[in-house]
Amino acid sequence: MTPPAKRPTGQDVARAAGVSRTLVSFVLNDRPGVSIPEETRRRVLEAAKSLNYRPHASARSLAAGRSDVVLLSVPDLPLGSGISRFIEELAASLAASGLTLVTHLAGAHGRPLPDVCASIDASAVIGLEPFDSDTAEALRKAGADVVIPSASGDTVSPTGLIGVLQAEHLVRSGHRRIGYALPAHPRFQTMAAERLQGVVRVCAETGLEPPVVVTTNLELQGAVSAVTQWVERSVTGVCAFNDETAIAVLAGLRQKGLSAPTDLAVVGADDIPTARLAIPPLTTVCFDLHESGKQRAEAVVAGLAGREPAHGFPPAVPRLVQRSSA
């Protein structure tokens, strides 16, 4: 049984390098405004790596009054492939500024975001879309110095914009009777309601009747029955909550011997990898997130530095990926 093998401390490094504890701190943090003899500097660096020294994060943040942890809150799946790239870019940009990104899947059973934020002592929290002011407030109280994006006063949320684009495309293509495919899984209800809202809005503004909403699961039978309902009610174009749901609708159509976009046009959302492989290739709407990773990171860094950049980056805006299903 070897003794717990304590981790080396800054003190150990100082001792090994024959300098004071402070010097170690200065050297390791590249403290601006102090010039340290190259020789000394080298010795410290060497000692540090030979001891495999790692500053103790908790001690560091306690003393500095701020951690270098950034928390990203992502909604409970499914993560479109775009999100992946977004996270990668975000993590990289943040890392370049010495910040560490970790993510929290906002599952139903998980602890509330502010709790997590406090538990890991995050100094910034990033969300995919604006936090409402209550949440933002709670996060601040939980210790987050910067919360992004903070609530915007827009009538339609970025999420709702998805529905708007879907519906607009259908309307533009001449459809006058719109359907909406709601997913059966309870996990998606909140987000689905928001996307649907965008569709409802477009219908209203265009003078169309509200969309014919039908709930469908990811099984062939469910999809078939959904399609049947739309057809009976003379719907000619449907917006699906997401690509998976859209693919189910496509499968239902096919099963009934019908086909898109002739018998029923369908537009999905998220542009998952298999969307283009659907039969026919799925028209979809999605966010171009990978561009905004860097922007968000910069906003965080700026915010942490005191410069208020809360509105430094343009809001995420979805775009249409037109293929042959609609």
Added chain:
Amino acid sequence: MTPPAKRPTGQDVARAAGVSRTLVSFVLNDRPGVSIPEETRRRVLEAAKSLNYRPHASARSLAAGRSDVVLLSVPDLPLGSGISRFIEELAASLAASGLTLVTHLAGAHGRPLPDVCASIDASAVIGLEPFDSDTAEALRKAGADVVIPSASGDTVSPTGLIGVLQAEHLVRSGHRRIGYALPAHPRFQTMAAERLQGVVRVCAETGLEPPVVVTTNLELQGAVSAVTQWVERSVTGVCAFNDETAIAVLAGLRQKGLSAPTDLAVVGADDIPTARLAIPPLTTVCFDLHESGKQRAEAVVAGLAGREPAHGFPPAVPRLVQRSSA
């Protein structure tokens, strides 16, 4: 400009409750072995919540010598839907023990896992599959008290088992010439190599020639050309890296006027939601992760408590979901 509004400290609570700082700590931590007058206890709790007190995580871990943060490392997407449930369960179980779960997407550009571990001062790190001993070692040095799963001496990794099951199914169905569909995206190379390894192994053990490996992207053209190659080399069954790749192969088949499983049987992996909606419905192999969330959580709690449970839970084992594509 309101003053920074410092967060209330334990001292503040003590003052408000008219007790000593120590008491606050005892009450809030339910310190075992000390009985505190109900009255005092109540006052402390009340003061705490009225001040909206949250213990400072960093200070806490510094003093306690251990944080309550658990880091989950997940490979860089795509997260099958099973992973989602797994994470949820894991987070919930951990939370029940006062532990907080955050996840790290092991993207190419992100910082190495040990760095992240050290930066957030995690006291445990969980992976979906065993860490090799070097990584485990690095994680320990980075401050992780428990690392799960730690390397097992198995010849075939759980990931490799995916390939094994795919190949075994094909062989069992009478196929003698196996193909393998490798994804084009560089991000998947490592994992793909491991899965492929399982297939290679089965072929060897069964006395078959090694699988005909073809790389394909998620575009129709790429898939068509891949299918062409397999057919030319008289492959009758192919294992795809994952369901997305498999769906591409299915699309390629269809485009060439062929169909599964008659002309070519294909089996995917991960059981993504749309697998069953593929044409024909995709046979696939996947892990039943949702069962092991609790197990893993328990192992962590036990490990943190000193009881060595490193081998407390059964290794993850994949299972076959048979549908009509193979």
Added chain:
DNA sequence: GTGAAAGCGCTAACAT
């Protein structure tokens, strides 16, 4: 049962 006091490892004023 309660409170005083000593650090945990680090950063940042301050003094030299």
Added chain:
DNA sequence: ATGTTAGCGCTTTCAC
């Protein structure tokens, strides 16, 4: 330019 000193907020012996 370098070293000394005082905490950051909390846990935890140890006296009372």
